[in-house]
Amino acid sequence: MAREIKNIPDGFLYGYGLFETVKIENKKPLNLEKHFKRLSSSAKILNINMDLNDIQFKNLFLNEINLHIENNYILRISVVKDNNSTKYFFNKRENVYDFKSYENGFKLKISSIKRDRNSTIIYHKTLNYMENILEISKAKDNGYNEVLFFNQEGYLCEGAISNIFLIKDKIVYTPNLKNGLLNGIMRNEVIEKLNNNNIEVRESDIDIKFLLNSDEVFITNSIVGIMKVIQIENKKFSTKHVENLKKILSL
Numbered sequence: 001m002a003r004e005i006k007n008i009p010d011g012f013l014y015g016y017g018l019f020e021t022v023k024i025e026n027k028k029p030l031n032l033e034k035h036f037k038r039l040s041s042s043a044k045i046l047n048i049n050m051d052l053n054d055i056q057f058k059n060l061f062l063n064e065i066n067l068h069i070e071n072n073y074i075l076r077i078s079v080v081k082d083n084n085s086t087k088y089f090f091n092k093r094e095n096v097y098d099f100k101s102y103e104n105g106f107k108l109k110i111s112s113i114k115r116d117r118n119s120t121i122i123y124h125k126t127l128n129y130m131e132n133i134l135e136i137s138k139a140k141d142n143g144y145n146e147v148l149f150f151n152q153e154g155y156l157c158e159g160a161i162s163n164i165f166l167i168k169d170k171i172v173y174t175p176n177l178k179n180g181l182l183n184g185i186m187r188n189e190v191i192e193k194l195n196n197n198n199i200e201v202r203e204s205d206i207d208i209k210f211l212l213n214s215d216e217v218f219i220t221n222s223i224v225g226i227m228k229v230i231q232i233e234n235k236k237f238s239t240k241h242v243e244n245l246k247k248i249l250s251l
Contacts, residue, residue, distance in 0.1 A: 009087055011080025017127040018042050019078045022061070023095070023223050026071050029061050031222060034185045039079060042124040048081045052088075064090045074223060078127065097224050105230035105239060106145040106219060108159070110208070111135045115151040117180030122157075125182055132160035146219060148232070155179045156206040162219035162227070163187040166211060167241050172201040173214070179205065186220040186251070193249040218242045225251040 011017035020035040029035075036057045043050040052060065064075065078089045113135060121128055139147040139160075146159045158164060158181035166173045172194055175181055194201040211217075216237050217229035226246045228239040 009080050009082035011078075011082065011087070011127060015127045016046075016048070017078055017080040018046070018048065018125055019076055019127060020125060021074060021076045021222060024065060024071075024073050024075050027065055029058075029065065029075065031185050031189075032058060032061060034188075035222075038125070038183070038185065039077075042126075043079065043086075046120075046124060046126070048079060049084055049086050050079060051086060060088065068092060080127070095223060097227075101224075102227065105228040107143065107231040108217075108219075108229055108233075109139040109142060109144040109147050110233055111139075111147045111149050111160075113149065115149045115157045115180040117151045117153070117157075117178065119180065122180045123177070123182065136160040150208065151180045153179070154207050156208070156211055157181040158184075159219055162221045162224070164217065164219050165190065166206065166214035167216040167218075167245075168210075168214045170200075170241075172199060172245075173204050173206060173210075174201065175206055176203045184220060185222045186225060190220055190226065190249065190251065193251070197248055199245075199248075216240070216242050218245070220251075 018039055020039050022032060022035055023030045033054065036054050040050055072095060074093050074095050076091045078091070080087045080089065113131065115122060135147045146162055148159055148164065149157045151157050156164065156175045157179055158175065163174065163181065163184040163186070174187065174191070177183055191201055212232065212235050216239060217232065219227050219229060226242070226249070228242040229237055230239060231237065
């Protein structure tokens with residue numbers, strides 16, 4: 001028999017919340033300041049009262065890390081709206097990406113679902129993640145590692161769990177933020193390091209023809225860093241430049 005549960009936070013009732021996924025290496029959280037900056041910025045825009053400053057946020061993470069004996073893993077923090085206050089939850093999981101993952105590379109599938117670039121939540125890492133999970137699950141059932149989304153205008157956005165970059169004639173391209181995608185922590189780091197190494201990078205409107213005619217492709221997120229792409233649908237890609245780029249950028 002079901003019973004009524006009172007005072008359930010809006011985050012659970014409506015998916016009203018945000019999250020960040022942080023890589024822990026040797027008991028140290030990587031890029032924590034950047035994760036906090038994005039999280040607090042999104043919270044302000046979405047009217048979530050984050051009552052932690054950067055120092056308190058860091059201490060919250062360090063206290064959680066001290067509860068675990070492992071040195072290397074993934075730690076997710078969920079920030080859930082609860083009326084005018086906020087609740088914080090941690091989830092720990094194993095980092096499943098190993099040497100073999102990078103050696104094999106990723107195969108990508110294209111989703112039939114079109115993103116709406118006018119949606120507010122597209123640009124934030126919200127708890128409304130069901131569409132991403134459903135689409136990547138279907139892709140994995142068909143032998144792929146990740147799924148790509150285009151918007152309603154036909155321009156490339158992002159993967160379910162990643163940002164995407166292309167290499168064409170030695171120029172690196174990545175989708176323009178205005179097309180409806182999350183501004184990833186690793187995406188920004190890659191762009192910054194490309195600029196610092198005098199490698200031309202362009203944020204562009206990328207259609208499917210340009211994507212499939214590119215020379216090489218890679219995806220990024222805070223956990224994998226840079227992951228080479230060996231195939232999109234039936235189109236196979238070389239990976240020589242991506243592997244060299246990964247070494248140059250030290251990611």
